[in-house]
Amino acid sequence: MAAEPSFIAYEAHSHQSAFSRWTIRSDHLFHVSADTTSQWLLKYVLFTVPHLHSKNREENSPKSRDGEAASRFRKGTPQDELSANHVLAERRRREKLNERFIMLRSLVPFVTKMDKASILGDTIEYVKQLCQKIQDLEARNKQMESEQRPRPVDRPQRTTTSDGLKKQKSGSHGGGSGEEFRACVR
Amino acid sequence: MAAEPSFIAYEAHSHQSAFSRWTIRSDHLFHVSADTTSQWLLKYVLFTVPHLHSKNREENSPKSRDGEAASRFRKGTPQDELSANHVLAERRRREKLNERFIMLRSLVPFVTKMDKASILGDTIEYVKQLCQKIQDLEARNKQMESEQRPRPVDRPQRTTTSDGLKKQKSGSHGGGSGEEFRACVR
DNA sequence: ACCGACACGTGAGCC
DNA sequence: TGGCTCACGTGTCGG
Secondary structure, three states: OOOOOOOOOOOOOOOOOOHHHHHHHHHHHOOOOOOOOHHHHHHHHHHHHHHHOOOOOOOHHHHHHHHHHHHOOOOOOHHHHHHHHHHHHHHHHHHHHHHHHHHHHOOOOOOOOOOOOHHHHHHHHHHHHHHHHHHHHHHHHHHHHHHHOOOOOOOOOOOHHHOOOOOOOOOOOOOOOOOOOOOOOO | OOOOOOOOOOOOOOOOOOHHHHHHHHHHHOOOOOOOOHHHHHHHHHHHHHHHOOOOOOOOOOOOHHHHHHHOOOOOOHHHHHHHHHHHHHHHHHHHHHHHHHHHHOOOOOOOOOOOOHHHHHHHHHHHHHHHHHHHHHHHHHHHHHHHOOOOOOOOOOOHHHOOOOOOOOOOOOOOOOOOOOOOOO
16 A cells, blocks of 8 residues: 555656665665675765765755656646655655764764664763763863862863864854853763 | 553554554543643653663563464464564564663753754764863863873872762663773764 | 564654 | 654565
8 A cells, every 4th residue: 555646756666766776776786795784884875975075956856746747647636745745755854864873873983783773872872971971081170170279369260271272173064053061961 | 562561452443553542542531731742741751751660571562462363363374473573573673762762862961852853963963062072171181180290190090080970770781881982083 | 484674655743 | 734753564675
């Protein structure tokens, strides 16, 4: 029932539109190393590399719809706007979410499992460890500072430390988010 | 399954088993505040509260299956083992993943959107900021240490920081991972 | 042969 | 009102 009515009309070939299509094709044509982490890496590079250095859109996907609407001259568009738009939005949602997953996995240092669940698991643990480490460092820093300078002349805990630490920008979206937020509340 | 065990034999009523069932039911019977973040909060408390103070398992879920298998006296079990087991496993997978999502959201300090995607987005940004902050603290710490005490007396990096941080067990697998791993590689 | 993982489409609900 | 997110079941691929 999944593949029934006048649907999005990606080629004649029935269901499994788009994603699985090129996955399979790339799996067969290029026959890249399909042993471990097989199609994940492939999908990763094929999916992110075009996004990296190209700002142009791929908006033809919503346009190809009317073409099939002309060919598929059903009486109205009851399932068109109600479904074809829906399935597309849903696909976009999944896509966005997967992108976040990949991006998140690239941050966590030691991950070997690509399991969508292990990614979350490792992240949730990594954040905990980072958090604890920050508290540790902060406490030691303050303690050391206090022991070094027992003179309470002033206590400016934000003197920018006058060190030449390089704050590399996060780069991507460049949104100037407020720095020094309340971190590690647990 | 969160609410109660031995109930996988969802009633006679066809699809939409379990989750949507009690969601709708709770929506109608209890008619709790269904205005903002409506069923999310409800599901959250109903799902996590039993898990908080109860260590007992709920492994009866694979057992209740035979009951309905008896009622469903088809000739063999072609769709039973091929489907009923599969759908159950899939549901368990989603459930585990959702649990991770909730647990992850509880770590990030400032989140207002409950969007499954915003959770990831905020987390991925939070990790970045934590990471940068660790580098910052570390650099300052080292620099201060070098300028303060050129004499290498000793540096016990495990002074327990004298804070009352309570290490709640993660419970599930409890793998005692090695501390002081390589953090913040970026 | 089974089990785990994932993408997909689809029904439902909430702004 | 449609857009948007979510949960679900299902088909399919890999170990």
